[in-house]
Amino acid sequence: MKPIQLISPVDGSVYLERMPLSADEAKAAVARARAAQKAWAAKPLEDRIALVKAGVAKLNDMSAVIVEELAWQMGRPTRFGGEFGGVNARTEYMSDIATATLAPQIIEDSDKFRRYLARDPVGVVFIVAPWNYPYLTTINTLVPALIAGNTVILKHASQTMKVGERLAEAFHAAGIPEDVFQNVVLDHATTEALIAARSFGFVNFTGSVGGGVAMEKAAAGTFTPLGLELGGKDPGYVRHDANLDAAVDTLMDGAMYNAGQCCCGIERIYVHESLYDAFVEKAVAWVKTLKLGNPFDADSTLGPMANKRFAKVVRDQIADAVAQGAKPLIDPALFPADDGGAYLAPQILVNVNHSMRVMTEESFGPVVGIMKVKDDEEAIALMNDSPYGLTASVWTQDYDTAQAIGQRIETGTVFMNRADYLDPALCWTGCKDTGRGGSLSYLGFHSVTRPKSYHLKKV
Template sequence: MSGISKSSETMTETQQTISPIDGSVYVERRLASNEQVHAALAKAKHAQTGWRDTPLEQRKAICSRAVEAVVANKAAIAEELCWQMGRPIRFAANEIASFAERSRYMISIADDALAPVQTSDRPGFIRYISREPVGTVLVIAPWNYPLHTPINSIIPALLAGNAVILKHSAQTPLCAERIFEGFQQAGIPEGVFQYLHMSHAAAEDVIQSGQVDFIAFTGSVSVGARIEQLAAGRFIGVGLELGGKDPGYIRADADLDYAVENTVDGAFFNSGQSCCGIERIYVHASVYESYVGKFVNLVQQYRLGRPDDPETTLGPLVSARAAALVRDQVNEAVAQGAVAHINSLDFPLDSIDTPYMAPQVLTEVNHSMRVMTEETFGPVVGIMKVDSDAQAVKLMNDSPYGLTASVFTRDIEAAEALGRQIDTGTFFVNRCDYLDPELAWTGVKNTGRGCTLSKLGFNAFTRPKSFHIKIIP
């Protein structure tokens, strides 16, 4: 995952977005001054009171109009995504679709999710628990899924009656502007939803300002830990979606062709730059050779190219630096005995010191190698042979992370039993790398804390308030 920012801040006054397509400066924006930041915080605090008192039906209508306004510009936004972070243009519009799906679902359940909690009847009393907004929510968004990740927090926070300030990654600043434009067109009151292009230091100051009441962050473990430190002692909520090293397990009875198709896509979509992408795969010994052969064959069919080419199926990583870190993991694993199955010469655009990197499949790997234990965040997957379900579970749990885990099998009962043993936020059977807005999106261990989506996704943005009323005859 990204941190607060992945793009360089050229000076304290501006930030540049360097396109992974060709290394050009695609976007340059002035950073908010201290005065602008403080003004935004004050405006949010003032606006939130009126927004809180706005009927939920009106808040829902505004959010719905905002979503449709963003969707109406999907062609332009898809091209901007392509140039900002390297998503192949043939896939870029899919993120606008998932942005809309998640938003519409959260809007559809808002009445139920935000309804007061009723107590048992007691003669002479009225008792219930209302769900009050927390105040001002700061959303710090990543570059790798720059539309549908922040909307997981923005929509429920607004529906709950909060003001929201969005600080987006410097790699994808236009996404913040596009979302803001959507809400402006929808008629949201001034100050209720704002964005700020901020430096690291300014973002830290906001967290410590005493003017925000909840922080929703998606990014690296190190930055998440820093945010927790900054928020400590301020008695505010923090939601953290951090790193992942998501495993898949191919049981002996799996449909191999189906499993290969899904795990290849789960490993290499978005050039492997997915927090819930498959990064390590365990395969039962009885089907190992067949699975690896089919897997490698499918990976070899990818086309590495410029993401603005409609024929490209594998785009560049977000930066040359990111690609270099991934190459280091691969080279280190090979030096330790791993076998690389993909010849980079078959992918002519692959080039050191650029973001363009061929996919790689590694076997003869083990957990002494970083490629099997540390987040890779690139088009690389390690495949390891196992002899039993028990060994697979042990290896899947041998990780500091726990976002998702997948098992491919025809035996659903056995799969569910395995799911109860695996330390993970979401357990998949016969699928992977997918968010269902009706289910809570959450993680365990260093993947963070809190959850978004589903009915539970509203909880972080509200606080309970008990009403205990005695009726005097």
Template sequence: MRFTSINPASEDVVASFGEMDPKDVHDMVGRAYTEQKIWAQCSFEHRARIVSRLADILMRDIEVSAALITQEMGKPIGQSRSEILKCAETCRYIAALAPTALATEELLIDGSVADITYAPLGVVVAIMPWNFPFWQFFRFAAPALMAGNGIILKHAPSTFGCAINIVEVCREAGIPDDLVQCVMIDVPQIEELIGDARVRAVTFTGSTRGGEAVAQIAGRHIKKVVLELGGNDAYIVCDDADLGVAVDACVVGRCLNAGQSCIAAKRFIVHASIVDEFTKRVAARFDAMVVGDPMDPATEIGPIARADLRDTLLDQLQHSMMEGARQVTKRSVNDIPKRGFYVPPVLIDNITTQSRLFREEVFGPVASVIAFNSDEEAVELANDSRYGLGAAVFSQDLDRARALAERIECGMVAINDFVRSDMRLPFGGTRYSGYGRELGVAGVREFTNIKVIRTK
């Protein structure tokens, strides 16, 4: 079997990769297992120097890596550069944070001394997605490496070129060759990889369906799993919101990376007294956005990453329109470059809570608007989803906004801003959006065995 990377802007083949032999994968795990035992004995200072060096290499090669991201998945080049910059900043931050976050804690209990220690789990399989091919890896890898773990990276086939580049960056930074390796395999081999006794944990970022499968496999083998899955983020815009602030945040929150983000704004839940003005302003902003070549610095919306993903998005849109939804924006989905997997920003209203655009994760620059009349109704609409990743609330009454935020069942809520990941804060969700956390102190400790040593 061969895996093909296709440029979503031109539809040209970027590269082709052959599937690895099962024996080669087995041997790679063995080498990672051996190397991890050595890495775990290294001091925090040693690990921190190398993880900090990752930042230096990433920044030195930012143009090469950013161009590769854009070539393989279509992100506008400026956003690709920002992704690499964020990876570098996170490596530096985690390298400084981890020694304190993982330090032994001493407690005096009933005349005895109890030490709470954080030991690495071992080799972690990282199954990563295509939408942020560098960021998704490094936000997991920097904490995992600082904790003393080894990594087997299985990236999305459409971004295998990014996976190779990531491993090269790691090796040039001084990470031992066998400690971080990437495999190019399909589903049957993934099951074997997770089941390997030398693998102690799995982290998966991707679809809820994929997360269910990974969790089932890991569960059979009693292995730690972190799942960062889909989202259907609701942005509640109250009647007292600063409409300019709300519109700006909703547009960016929906359209960054062409809307291909688990934490992108999906549903705009707007008070009935301002919904018409809000809809008018957002539609105008959507219609003005530049859709085109992602290598052009002026481009704001690049292509959808793959043809099948574009087709799914258009199917969701068409299905909802057949049920009575109305397109508010002027640009037709056919009014786009003829070559490439493009979809322009689309704003939809007149939807119901049973519409696919309301119920499903929408991975592209398509947003829906639905009105509410009371705060109670707004919360009910926001929670009327199987997902629970992020949300936002817009109100000039911060007590009101905070009260709403506390009632939304999700992992992260932004007030008067769009949802974003931050290296200093734990990132993750609940419900069908997964479990476990990345980043912050919680992320640094996620792939550790919390061991108590009590001395009488």
């Protein structure tokens, strides 16, 4: 068995390496989690909530070192800090709604019958987390899973293995037992074998479509519930009545922030013909203000992509589009840090269409294509012309218009005048090849619990 290496995008060095668990060691970890679950679930709900919140507080105490570690692991500039704003907001909201969400729903409580619907923890929850927002995506499931009385096994992406270790360190320091929350390093074969062996009550995976397919194959015949967030090609639509400056600022930030490595990042933009020229001009000016560089430099607003192979995907998409007639509007010479590897200059493409990979395949990098449309009908048809459906951003001045358009878009979330954002009160979900299931909101608790009906009769 070979060690798993984390190659830093900052300088190409080996940042850390860890040995994956053997098959027997992995089975033993699952056994410990199962053995610990009943006692954890027996703790009062308010105690579990307090311990989880204490774990997040301990994580906040590590913020300075975590921000630096994130830069080394996946390239995000340190000027943007960590992910603590979202981590804290989501933890607070899910903690606040836990009591009401997990409380039994009483149908009848009389001298003849007591009928109610309860929610039981599923047992052991397995989280397979991604590298792009490694703390936020883990917290989305970790917090409700622990609060609901489950034990958790976390396998983090190889690109952000240190994140799993920090989470375990913080939660254990807060008093959560080590067997209740375990961070593990696993290879693909052992991961799939554990799922196939019915080791878990729920599996939450965030990653590629190919990874999701592997998860479903591993779980086939086990009836293990899966939560899958697998990808996106999220569109923005700028109507004729949009606030142009606000649309440019938000959509371009949504396309370029985190080097475009956002699950719900903007990857394609459709602009009404009356605003198209002005939007493109302002978008180009916006991108030219970015500074690509070492993530530890205070003035860097764009760091390297997490791995040079991810950057190659984007470069290939751009090259293919240009070969088919697309026009690049950003001169890479403006970004001398572009090294042909992980450091990639941002790009805006026009004269694009849906025969080009850059408009249909997930890019997950700092590139966006912009198309002119004549009306809502054309925009809706283009937005739906995608195998993915995570979010869609509509720019208009009218709630009813945005709602009517949103009802026709095949997507998990409809935004009006915003993009690339998660609201913990609203379910994070998708459709089509983006996956299935949902996290956050009260439905996030439903994913990590199962309904249990009580029909009690007096005689």
